[in-house]
Amino acid sequence: MRIALLASGTGTNLQALLDEVHGRDGITIVAVASNRSDATALQRAAAAGVATAVFRREEHSDRDARDRAIADWLDERGAELIVLAGYMQILSAEFLARFPNRVINVHPALLPAFPGIHAVEQAVEYGVKVFGVTVHFVDGGVDTGPVILQRAVELPGARDAEQVLERLRPLEHALLPEAVRLIAQGAVSFDPSNPRRVIVER
Numbered sequence: 001m002r003i004a005l006l007a008s009g010t011g012t013n014l015q016a017l018l019d020e021v022h023g024r025d026g027i028t029i030v031a032v033a034s035n036r037s038d039a040t041a042l043q044r045a046a047a048a049g050v051a052t053a054v055f056r057r058e059e060h061s062d063r064d065a066r067d068r069a070i071a072d073w074l075d076e077r078g079a080e081l082i083v084l085a086g087y088m089q090i091l092s093a094e095f096l097a098r099f100p101n102r103v104i105n106v107h108p109a110l111l112p113a114f115p116g117i118h119a120v121e122q123a124v125e126y127g128v129k130v131f132g133v134t135v136h137f138v139d140g141g142v143d144t145g146p147v148i149l150q151r152a153v154e155l156p157g158a159r160d161a162e163q164v165l166e167r168l169r170p171l172e173h174a175l176l177p178e179a180v181r182l183i184a185q186g187a188v189s190f191d192p193s194n195p196r197r198v199i200v201e202r
């Protein structure tokens with residue numbers, strides 16, 4: 001399976017995929033794109049010999065045009081699965097329609113609790129005792145798509161979002177490669193009676 005990543009930041013999840021799945025079990029990372037030319041994720045990809053590209057919003061007439069350019073590039077690279085790994089942009093409906101059920105995201109909370117960009121801060125503020133990570137399919141909403149995998153960690157004394165994020169990182173770095181492997185194996189499907197429910201056969 002040829003996979004592509006979209007990333008806006010440091011790319012530690014990209015690194016986990018490069019280390020854990022790239023070049024193994026028929027999985028190849030064929031492309032990494034970013035909306036930011038300064039994303040460290042691009043350097044990580046280039047260091048691994050993976051093709052990179054930058055699609056800055058300012059260089060396209062609007063968001064849809066930018067997303068069309070990204071989708072065209074991913075198609076050229078033969079991407080079959082798109083992984084959002086810290087990609088801080090909402091993808092257009094047209095983009096998602098070109099890759100139906102082929103875009104996944106990793107989120108640092110137990111969805112549907114705490115969607116959006118300040119998930120960990122909000123969870124700490126709320127005073128939850130169990131934190132966690134979700135890998136899910138991407139639909140038109142913000143972190144609303146069907147859940148593939150989740151993993152939790154009990155942190156009853158959590159007060160600091162940065163510290164919680166540090167505890168969540170290893171969970172993300174395990175769960176995202178696991179989800180990609182399962183999808184590549186054909187072990188992930190949708191319950192025909194309820195397509196929100198993702199079936200994972202291990």
Ligand code: GRF
Nearest residue numbers: 009010011012013086106108
């Ligand atoms: C991760 O916390 C992920 O859950 C969120 O964005 C962050 C990306 O981190 N969607 P990195 O760039 O992979 O290090």
